[in-house]
Amino acid sequence: RLKCNNGGGIERTFSNTLMTISLNAIGMHIPDHEVKRHEFFGTYGVARDITDRKRAEEVISYQAYHDILTDLPNRMLFKDRLGLAVIQAKRKLTELAVMFVDLDRFKLVNDTLGHVKGDELLQQVALRLKDCLRRGDTLARQGGDEFTIVLPELRDRQDAKAIADKFLESLHQPFDLDGHEVHISASIGIAIYPGDGETIDELLRHADIAMYQVKALGKNGHSFYHNSMLDVSHQKIALEQSLRKALEQNELEMYYQPQVDVATGRIIGAEGLMRWNHPQRGLLSAGEFLPFAEDNGLMLPISDWMLGALCRDLLLWNAAGGENIRLSLNLSPQYLDRGDFFEKMRGALTRYGISPAQIEVEITENICIRNPQYAIDQLNKLCQLGVSVAIDDFGTGYSSLSYLHRFPIHTIKIDQSFVKEIHDEQGHYPVILAIISIARGLGLHLVAEGVETDVQARYLQANGCTTMQGYFYHRPISLPNFINVLQLERGDQLEPPRPHALHAVPHHMTAIQA
Secondary structure, eight states: OOOOOOOTTOOOOOOOOOOOEEEEEEEEEEEOTTOSSEEEEEEEEEEEEOHHHHHHHHHHHHHHHBOTTTOOBOHHHHHHHHHHHHHHHHHHTOEEEEEEEEEETHHHHHHHHOHHHHHHHHHHHHHHHHHTOOTTOEEEEEETTEEEEEEEEESSHHHHHHHHHHHHHHHHSOEEETTEEEOOEEEEEEEEETTTOSSHHHHHHHHHHHHHHHHHTTSSEEEEOOHHHHHHHHHHHHHHHHHHHHHHTTOEEEEEEEEEETTTTEEEEEEEEEEEEETTTEEEEGGGTHHHHHHTTOHHHHHHHHHHHHHHHHHHHHHTTOTTOEEEEEOOHHHHHSTTHHHHHHHHHHHHTOOGGGEEEEEETTHHHHOHHHHHHHHHHHHHHTOEEEEEEETSSSOOTTHHHHSOOOEEEEOHHHHTTOOOTTOOOHHHHHHHHHHHHHTOEEEEOOOOSHHHHHHHHHTTOOEEOSTTTOOOEEHHHHHHHHHHHHHTTTSOOOSOGGGOHHHHHHHHHO
């Protein structure tokens, strides 16, 4: 404050402006005649207006603790507030909840509509989640499509459940992204202090584990943490570590499920299915370990191994008389996305001297979503090489029928979930009939998967599907057993044909006995 002290009783009027200044000053004194004392005269100095600098520092400080995109607290500020909440809960002997929220299908929005629309979606999600919270709750963005929440002073677990339900309900309504209507959901894991952990890291880790439990059970829900989940999590880590060793120690093996032409009862193809000879757990199917491989970057080396193993096995089965039997191999979308896949395939076929016409690559409909044009280019290269392409699990994915025109498809495989519904030979199963009609109209080869009963086989044959695979004919079998089946079939070629192909039981029995 500057005070006018010139006396005279004259009122002075000043123009006042609030600002932040930096002042360097020194006092001024006038000595008396005898220089015994100095009379203070005033202050001399330089004042600098640093208002803009201070504002910039405040912005920097704010951004250091907040997410720029959503304006929510970031991971650092969240941990600070969670730490304070834990201290308060410990002092008051109350509970608090930590939630870990992961958006379902967000990656699909990013891949199809682009990152700009993905960012808009995150902003809208943040607003909806904030509207569901109580005063004193903290919502933060961990990064990507992950959010965390701390709910202090819980009365009981029902409070946390009620808020989680509100989250799911709020996300159920569609999001509008400049005319694009988008539907998403969320998987929510919940950990309660102090029962599920007494430290920040424990609570976050356990809420994260509970969230992944929801993901594994189908997404779009919430789950409270339980100690048994930690055991499952440790099992997954152990499985990943042993899967890496499995490649080095040659524990993987290809099994083959024959595809039968019901008109002749003979094997015309086989699908290659991966198995793991686990040293402790025994024989594991692909569904028990390939999801871990996809999540942990092991799908590419495993696919490389599969390509070599299939080619080596083909040499042996061709020597047993299977030159006219086509091999179907399942192709991971991650493997197709690699630009060197085609060269690896061509190189392997050339190195082992295998005809490309004997190979059929199976893709799922969902492969069309990731990068349709790139997938089309890769598959066209395979077709030019002489390899055919099949759509596996047809009718269960997201793609439209237009992809059947755009993609170089030769075969449609009817998914076993549709075949399983056939319980009456005289019944009406419109989805099956529609798929058969599509294949016939487009001139595509048709294979039914998961055929397990005589009724299913008769219905499919009566309506135009003549190639089938499933337990009714053969289970997946190892290469030596598959070669035995081929050799027995070659020995049967001189016998007169059976009256009905569907009674070709010896194939089924031989496979099981082998």
